[in-house]
Amino acid sequence: MSQARVPAPLLALAAGGLLLFLLPIAGLVIRAPWDQVGSQLVAPETATALGLSLFCSLTATALALVLGVPLAMVLARTSGLLRSTLRALTTLPMVLPPVVGGVALLIAFGRRGLVGSPLHQAFGVQIPFSTAAAVMAETFVAMPFLVIAVEGGLRGLDRRYAEAARALGAGSWKVFAQVTVPLVRPAIFSGAVLCWARALGEFGATITFAGNLPGRTQTVPLAVYVALETRPDGAIALSLVLLAVSLAILIAMRDRWLGAP
Amino acid sequence: MINRALLAGGVLILAACVSGSGQSPPTSITVYAAASLELPFDRIATPLMSTYHVAAVFDFAGTQTLTAQLMQGAQADVFASADSMHMNSLQDAGLLAGQPKVFARNRLEVAVEKGNPKGIRSLADLARPGVVVVLADPSVPAGRYAQQSLSKAGVTVHPASLEPQVTGVLSKVALGEADAGIVYVSDVVTSGKVDGIAIPDSQNVIADYPIAVLANAHDKAAAQEFITFLLSTEGQSILKQTGFEAA
Numbered sequence: 325m326s327q328a329r330v331p332a333p334l335l336a337l338a339a340g341g342l343l344l345f346l347l348p349i350a351g352l353v354i355r356a357p358w359d360q361v362g363s364q365l366v367a368p369e370t371a372t373a374l375g376l377s378l379f380c381s382l383t384a385t386a387l388a389l390v391l392g393v394p395l396a397m398v399l400a401r402t403s404g405l406l407r408s409t410l411r412a413l414t415t416l417p418m419v420l421p422p423v424v425g426g427v428a429l430l431i432a433f434g435r436r437g438l439v440g441s442p443l444h445q446a447f448g449v450q451i452p453f454s455t456a457a458a459v460m461a462e463t464f465v466a467m468p469f470l471v472i473a474v475e476g477g478l479r480g481l482d483r484r485y486a487e488a489a490r491a492l493g494a495g496s497w498k499v500f501a502q503v504t505v506p507l508v509r510p511a512i513f514s515g516a517v518l519c520w521a522r523a524l525g526e527f528g529a530t531i532t533f534a535g536n537l538p539g540r541t542q543t544v545p546l547a548v549y550v551a552l553e554t555r556p557d558g559a560i561a562l563s564l565v566l567l568a569v570s571l572a573i574l575i576a577m578r579d580r581w582l583g584a585p
Numbered sequence: 586m587i588n589r590a591l592l593a594g595g596v597l598i599l600a601a602c603v604s605g606s607g608q609s610p611p612t613s614i615t616v617y618a619a620a621s622l623e624l625p626f627d628r629i630a631t632p633l634m635s636t637y638h639v640a641a642v643f644d645f646a647g648t649q650t651l652t653a654q655l656m657q658g659a660q661a662d663v664f665a666s667a668d669s670m671h672m673n674s675l676q677d678a679g680l681l682a683g684q685p686k687v688f689a690r691n692r693l694e695v696a697v698e699k700g701n702p703k704g705i706r707s708l709a710d711l712a713r714p715g716v717v718v719v720l721a722d723p724s725v726p727a728g729r730y731a732q733q734s735l736s737k738a739g740v741t742v743h744p745a746s747l748e749p750q751v752t753g754v755l756s757k758v759a760l761g762e763a764d765a766g767i768v769y770v771s772d773v774v775t776s777g778k779v780d781g782i783a784i785p786d787s788q789n790v791i792a793d794y795p796i797a798v799l800a801n802a803h804d805k806a807a808a809q810e811f812i813t814f815l816l817s818t819e820g821q822s823i824l825k826q827t828g829f830e831a832a
Contacts (some may be wrong), residue, residue, distance in 0.1 A: 436761040450717070452762045453745035535746025535757070536722065550749055553649035554724040
């Protein structure tokens with residue numbers, strides 16, 4: 325018994341969609357200065373940018389997990405106007421141009437910002453131009469991906485498990501940790517992977533809010549952008565490195581955590 | 586709602602008929618121009634239209650970005666660069682239709698917050714501890730000039746950020762995130778949101794702005810008219826009003 329066949333027009337459209345992804349990547353691979361990729365990889369500035377990118381994106385993902393899973397729970401429990409308002413606010417960073425997000429972050433957390441100004445006056449702290457700013461920018465842009473995924477998982481959940489646990493005397497925290505979280509684990513992991521991937525590629529909010537300084541705020545996308553103008557071969561090599569790292573981690577995560585066939 | 590849209594459309598069509606009745610439609614050219622030229626070029630658009638009947642469409646970005654795009658085969662009629670280096674590399678690649686001409690000059694200035702709260706007087710003050718300095722990245726003309734200027738002054742600064750566009754330097758000073766940055770005089774004049782501290786000639790770098798017709802221009806004659814207008818008394822005076830110096 326064979327599965328129902330995909331209609332030919334849909335197949336053609338799917339092929340078109342796939343080409344749109346694959347052609348630019350193929351171009352990158354074909355045009356790559358392969359003899360330079362090795363030396364690019366070991367170049368100190370590449371290693372610095374790559375290390376910073378991994379640190380910032382993983383920290384942003386961890387932050388998004390700590391803040392985003394509870395937010396998703398709240399979203400899943402609300403309804404009506406409150407829900408649509410909260411959802412719109414949460415997903416706003418997904419539709420906002422990242423540069424606008426960066427400006428908004430500056431206005432909130434900059435030295436003259438709503439929160440940043442009292443911080444600066446009390447402790448002399450300046451968030452922009454710091455690694456913390458790069459992490460914040462990535463979290464701002466990437467967290468909605470996690471929240472949406474987890475909220476979807478929570479809504480699809482059979483309420484009766486939690487109700488049964490509660491009937492057996494479990495407190496709300498215990499229900500959350502031992503019943504709800506294990507049940508939505510696939511959603512949490514897929515959300516975290518999406519969030520991490522988005523954080524790794526973040527550019528606009530980072531450069532606007534955190535600036536561009538090697539070793540402190542210059543992540544790989546920023547390094548690629550700067551290199552593109554002066555040494556395009558280096559930029560392509562650096563892009564390939566980021567592509568390979570992302571692909572390897574995405575494949576590994578998928579098999580390991582999502583149990584995808 | 587629909588009626589109003591129809592009405593608006595009708596008015597537009599009518600307006601188009603009226604304005605188009607006397608003359609042929611204007612020639613349209615695409616001008617790739619360095620980000621710092623936005624204000625003077627926008628002001629030149631109107632007199633250019635009335636003098637030559639040429640409508641200029643501008644694409645403003647960092648000189649290095651525009652150069653990279655032109656190298657990749659982007660189509661435009663005119664290129665106005667913030668330095669000779671990028672223009673020369675286009676010329677070497679055979680992408681220019683003629684010789685580039687310098688149409689304006691620009692010099693560097695230290696941009697500080699309005700009122701100069703940190704009391705910055707010279708380039709040396711940028712090295713003071715506690716002064717947050719933002720520069721343009723050395724891959725951008727403004728960043729390269731800034732480094733030359735700092736080394737002439739014998740000053741070493743530790744910038745908080747190396748912005749890929751000079752406008753990034755300007756906005757970070759204007760927003761109060763940075764105490765000082767090195768930008769063009771024209772940036773200070775056109776922004777109006779920062780104060781400028783002059784850099785003495787001995788430490789300054791004068792940037793040449795060359796312009797050229799591109800080899801793949803759709804309308805080389807109209808492109809040349811744009812350049813001619815820019816070099817005319819009227820064009821030069823607009824450039825001066827916006828902080829540039831005469832060629």
